[in-house]
Amino acid sequence: MAKPASDWLTRWGAIASDGSKGVMGAVDSRASKKQAERDAISECKSRGGVTCSIQLSYYNQCVVTIQGNRTANNTRAATIEEATSIGMQTCTSQGNSDCSVYYKACSLPVRSR
Template sequence: MKGLLAGLAMLVLLAVSVDARAEGRCPDGYYPTGGADVGWYGCAPMGPMPDEGDGPSQQQPDEPGWETRWGAIATADGAFGVANGMTSKRRAEKQALSDCKARSNGKPCKLKPAFYDQCAALAWGDDMNIMFRSPDLQDAEASAVQVCSQHTNNCKVYYSACSYPQRAQ
């Protein structure tokens, strides 16, 4: 009888299908970042951070010949600005703020965390907006709407894009 129960338990475990992620909602090689208290969620690559300056090309340590590309999102009350495919974090943030200020009718713009070598989505609902980062665009969009919907109503994606690394020239 004990062997039958153990076999039945094993069969039940094999029949259950679960979308396993290495760290929370993130795929292997990424870890969760952000949270409700900061207004954004995402997955950041594990390992050393690339150089955030404006210096020469930033090489990925595990794959020479690729340059990191940055993106950024800035939001204001009812407006946002974006930057994508920039060569540095500083340039991406500067462009996103400039884009936001041009659309905000004088309302102050605030940067969301910059992202690099991955995708980001901005979901906006009745009372707030949420940014989510992920290596996959569809995952970033779905996760942004899901997390936004946990805090407010009528959430939908207003912006999404990827800043994937580019082959060095």
């Protein structure tokens, strides 16, 4: 007997920030892009941000925020390890030293049944 097909549901994440305040809000595993972005802005504001805006939205993948001594970057990829590798290369190529992972998360699809 054949198994019924599994349906996969997309999961979204987002990162918002207020650059003037140096505040970031991030969420993962939301059901929609709109929900992820709304929640990320809310999280940013709850941490003291005033003019929070979306820096990155992503779905069915992972993201890292790499912080250097001069700049930060958000990188998405299939895995945390891959995103970290790309983000660290970006950080050093931008002339930063002391690059490190500030935030990491995955919003991976979930089986609906």
